[in-house]
Amino acid sequence: MKQRNAEILCIGTEILMGDIINTNAAYIAKELASLGINVYHQSVVGDNPKRLKDSLELAFSRADIVITTGGLGPTYDDLSKETIASYFGRQLVMDEEALHRIERHFERSNRVMTDNNKKQAMMPEGCVIFQNENGTAPGCAIEGRAEQEGKTAIMLPGPPREMKPMFEQGVKPFLLKDSDTRLVSHTMHFFGIGESMLETILHDIMQESRNPTVAPYAKTGEVQLRITARVKNGEDAGSLLVPMMERIKEKVGEFLYGIDVGNLQTAVVKALKEKHLHVALAESCTGGYVAKRITDVSGASEVFECGMCTYSNRMKQELLGVKAETLANYGAVSEETAREMAAGIRKISGAEIGVSVTGNAGPEPSEGKEVGLVYIAVDSDSLSEVFTLHVNRKDQDARETIRYLASSHALSLILKAVETVKSLNI
């Protein structure tokens, strides 16, 4: 398959005016990279036919594939399809399946379908239609003939929750249809190691790897590696992916918390469920952040019964049984208080694992403890320890970063506690 270039053209006055952030472009760019398709330009244009036409012609002067988002709605200013069909010299024709799906969508939501909604089922003749499982406007792909030979336009709806599933289910197979190969990937999730350290350790592996490729993605406190193999249809990707993941595990396995697991909180809920364990939380400076992240995961109720946000010293004593002497001698932000909080919440709740967080999220030092100092404790039959976190940030996002990292470390300690139980074969 020859190397193809794509351009991303996002259409919508709301994006242009800054009323919404353009997350679609990043999503599509990343997906195209994983398909081996280069992107050299992204652009945004409003719902204006003249400027849209100019932008489309410019994009096709630089790229083989132009992927648009937005402008497929029912209102008069949604003109993407008309403009793009006209570029390819095509008429719009009614697509009966799309119309039928739109009608059913309105029936299901008990809303009245107006005539302009039918416009959404008018599609360029000869296009490939991507039905919309999460909204009304279908997407489509037009492949150029004659003068436009070799040019492909792919039109997708603007709302990310419609666009992303359509890309995954419709656009990816479309882009790979002329290919006798397919891409299979796994994501390895790491916590407790920075991106630059991980890249340093894995430098040689990452440099030399062509198939599978190894690509790092950093987010606050975490790094993910996406391992992607390109295999011939009918071949097994495992023979390429598994040895590579084993090589990586040998080097940085101690920081690996899961494969294809989404995020820390999902890994925590999954791990607890597998061992039929429960966790209880006592949070001070994170004030509910750990509990919030755990309960983000549906099904958390099987493993999480109770969390307490004890922000004041009085509540730490009354609710968790932290000793007055401990608070007086060491302060609320201390290893000792963290330890008693974790033991206290475990006792109260009857959970197998108790976790606590106490620290200073800023903006001012308190009890003489600096901003960014946080103690995170875990208490279970097989593991009892305190992790000390220092976050050296002074900017406007410092409070959020300190609280987020502290909550991540709490989740990581829960995983460690579950792991300990596992090794004891309980």
Added chain:
Amino acid sequence: MKQRNAEILCIGTEILMGDIINTNAAYIAKELASLGINVYHQSVVGDNPKRLKDSLELAFSRADIVITTGGLGPTYDDLSKETIASYFGRQLVMDEEALHRIERHFERSNRVMTDNNKKQAMMPEGCVIFQNENGTAPGCAIEGRAEQEGKTAIMLPGPPREMKPMFEQGVKPFLLKDSDTRLVSHTMHFFGIGESMLETILHDIMQESRNPTVAPYAKTGEVQLRITARVKNGEDAGSLLVPMMERIKEKVGEFLYGIDVGNLQTAVVKALKEKHLHVALAESCTGGYVAKRITDVSGASEVFECGMCTYSNRMKQELLGVKAETLANYGAVSEETAREMAAGIRKISGAEIGVSVTGNAGPEPSEGKEVGLVYIAVDSDSLSEVFTLHVNRKDQDARETIRYLASSHALSLILKAVETVKSLNI
């Protein structure tokens, strides 16, 4: 001042590849709109001199002002300044103040400054420099002469926490410097009314308003109105802004929760502080989300002592004192349970206001209660009521949306309770 057009050109391979989401473009677009500067195109290009040069020429063929972000770093592939200076026929010269600031930045963070960091202080001759208060790379503006007469390039660093303060403190005054007028705005925050309803009620006001202008911004469950007046230097903006805000309050004042207050949780902490009140939380389906949002606000410890996430029925009984009969007769997701949870947490904590949330965040119905049904109760000396929330969402973000909206309603009920105390003159 003649009407000017601007284009936003974001430079960076990380944005192009989708590794980071381009939040800068939305921020700048919105700020330019508030300055009365039109934006018709946004684009993204990688760290490639040829494509950057082409994109720059294209942008200047369409606009008077081109604002770039990114490419100002110390490494070899950061070439924005060289490319843009060359477009204007300028050399790069060392700026001593910028160099001095960079040196101090490294001293303060105890890091060694390498030679390539000095490159960041090399600025196009004759430019206006915007010093960077939050990082090392300064920004700048170049105003064209001769052939480039009337063209202005503004270069800003890529990291949002450096770019935004620089825009606010440096770029805004620069863009307004030839103007004898300035812009003053206030933001009115509404909760409990949808954007389309608000726009319908305020349609005439919004249509006819030229000075001040009234612009709505919607986010999940909330709407903000930005009221912006353009006044001659030395004139008072209040005479334009105050009557407009009064007119708006007359129509939709019951939904207004604050002016220039940032968000619901900040308004809650502020309101509680002003009355020296405390709130305590009992959360079931939000599982710490309300506590997390309140403790996002620095200084929350003055008004928030304790929250409990009682996810299981057992914990609702043991910790909050919800009656077994209540749970048996009405279920955990019920008005009655919500009421007892709020009263329970208030009693345990000694706070003046107790708030509870119990509901079904999905994905499956439980106890025969549908997904998206949430009860939110408040309990205080002067106010005791339960709000019933129905969220009809089935998509992949449904759980997050239900939990977020439920937490917003809890915050809103706290504000209502504080308001009641106020009216009793306690």
